[in-house]
Amino acid sequence: MENLTTQGIALPRLGLGTFRMQGDVCRAAVESALALGYRHIDTAEMYANEEAIGAAIAASGVVRKDLHVTTKVWNENLAPEAMRRAFDKSLKKLRLDQVDLYLVHWPAPNMNLPAMFETLMKLKEEGRTRAIGVANFNIALLKTVVEEIRAPIACNQIEYHVMLDQTKVAKYLAAKSIPLVAYCPLAQGRAASDETLLAIGRKHGASAAQVALSWLLDQDGVAAIPKTSRRESQKANLDALKVKLDDDDRKKIAGLPKNRRCVSPGFAPAWD
Template sequence: MQRLTTTNGLDMPCIGLGTWPMTGDACSRAVQQALELGYRHIDTATAYDNEAAVGQALRASSVPREQIHLTTKVWWDRLAPTAMRQSLEDSLRALGTEQVDLFHIHWPGKDWDLARSIETLVALREEGKARSIGVANFPLGLLRRVIEELGAPLSAIQVEYHVLLSQKPMLDYARQHDLALTAYSPLARGHAAQQSAIQEIASKHGVLPSQVALKWLLDQDGVAVIPKASTRENQLANLAALQVQLDDADRARIAGLAKDQRLVSPDFAPDWNS
């Protein structure tokens, strides 16, 4: 399995299992099955309401905890220092672990004290509650403030990224500052596989359209993907995307697709151009 490493201590498999919106026993079964198939990167969040289910799968699995990269996130309404600390404590208890491998601020807050939130995030890393820290869904301007003004030792940024949405400025910045970029919704919620260009490339190589979409991301330096998959067939297919070989003609066709289709932008989302 390919891995991403950073100078701030991140060591993360390039393919992970996204768990939203799975919950309960279905989530536990999917996570345990994924671990049996070779996944070593599981992504969850407080807001997904499935950390306890993920924790149950971790305990039931024969894979040692130290071999599993585990990411969780704190929701945007719990970014005050005491609330953030409590959120992580709740997550650790639900997951049944003393430390997560990566702890993200899930979304920027509203009318929040950015400096105090980042200070708390860094402190949780220094205290050993999180091996690495990062942010998710931050626009580039806000990420610049966190890195350049506040000096936070971030290891990763998690954003929506797929063949129908460009993240070039964000990816360029992440590379400049040694941040891993984790692409969520890497299959564009099914829309990627519906593109005729993706289907034709898949037919050319005898693979699935979803595998083409994932490999386009995985071929980019510093990018990891966390597609959600519950069935054995889909989990195996996503892992096998690593074996797909795209050529320059394929990449040129994918480059020609419209790259302005943002699918995740709730009412509390930031100004993406800020």
């Protein structure tokens, strides 16, 4: 598995997303993924599945140093003391002494960015998280964090797939050497049935979903965390790393509609 190096950590370019997976289903999915060779597991306080993931990791036998675990603080817990309490709970549920990456899950309208990042930096200095980062931050927020606060963020995790143009934020991140971690990389299943992607897939002996993932992972500085509980789909997503698209394929993908955002809650920032 190829890694992206960022802020002193190695981030595997393909990981397992776990949103809306809980309990035994989540535990079985993580155990399956780890057995297949996944070494990047993404979770969050809000997913209510950190205990199941902790149990799966404990049962897997995978050496801790070979595993990357990301979790996130919910946007109601961004005040310093609330963030510390949330972090402690996450670490306990995951049965870990340290996470690899701790993210702000969503920005909040009333957040105090300097205080937030002072707390995140202290967690990093204490060795409790190896790196810190953000999710769902637009360019204006990123500029504040990166250029004014000068926080050493290891990624911005955002929705990104063949049907959503993220050129502006991707260019900003690339200019600052900050990886983009793509969630909903298959557009919540829409990519799997797209006729253009199906046709490209037939050419390569691949599925439409594999084409969509390959397109993402082809890009410098991009990682992806598709969510699936099925072993067959987990294996297929790993095999997407072997699909090699050509310029004609990329031209056809560029022609797809690019305005299909799947995730935009009422508290989302103004998207770029």
